[in-house]
Amino acid sequence: MKTIEQRYPDRIKVGLPNECWEWQASKNKDGYGQVWIEQKLVRTHRLSYHLAHPDWLIDSEEQVLHKCDNPPCCNPNHLFPGTQLDNIRDRDKKNRQARQKGESCGRAKLTELEVWKVFEMKSSGLSGREIARQTGMSNQHISRILTKKAWNHLHCKEALE
Numbered sequence: 001m002k003t004i005e006q007r008y009p010d011r012i013k014v015g016l017p018n019e020c021w022e023w024q025a026s027k028n029k030d031g032y033g034q035v036w037i038e039q040k041l042v043r044t045h046r047l048s049y050h051l052a053h054p055d056w057l058i059d060s061e062e063q064v065l066h067k068c069d070n071p072p073c074c075n076p077n078h079l080f081p082g083t084q085l086d087n088i089r090d091r092d093k094k095n096r097q098a099r100q101k102g103e104s105c106g107r108a109k110l111t112e113l114e115v116w117k118v119f120e121m122k123s124s125g126l127s128g129r130e131i132a133r134q135t136g137m138s139n140q141h142i143s144r145i146l147t148k149k150a151w152n153h154l155h156c157k158e159a160l161e
Helices: 005-011 044-052 086-093 112-123 128-135 139-146
Strands: 034-037 039-041 063-066 079-082
Touching: 005 034, 005 044, 034 044, 039 044, 044 079, 044 139, 063 086, 079 086, 112 128, 112 139, 128 139
Parallel strands: none
Antiparallel strands: 034 039, 063 079
8 A cells, every 4th residue: 555655746736846736636625635644634735745844743733824825736835834823914915815895795784875974974973872873773883883893994084074
């Protein structure tokens, strides 16, 4: 029976050193390659990093991040270890957030026009409580809008003045 080191390369489409080497077998719902090793499901980019850096253990608490942001990529030149915070910072630096804002958010109950109306009401002198009463929204939601904790992507500074 072949070892994982012997089986593994057969499942990667290896290219040039600067190209992504994509896993060609089983992938999870997010597109990451996966393989069973000793009754444990392991992501293949972690295995690839371990094979290139044997001192780094597959079951390490550290994550393995992609420079290329390509989940099936197993090219060790595209991989580097890091913490969850490193992964978040890398995502943010590359502007990969999948957050939807405003009306495009599936949970949105207001339109941008309605939010602008809240700011207009505030600038006309109404209190947050009165805006909530007139619009039928909760005090808390009006407060979140006015303090830019909700709908903060709208540039409403001039509406508050």
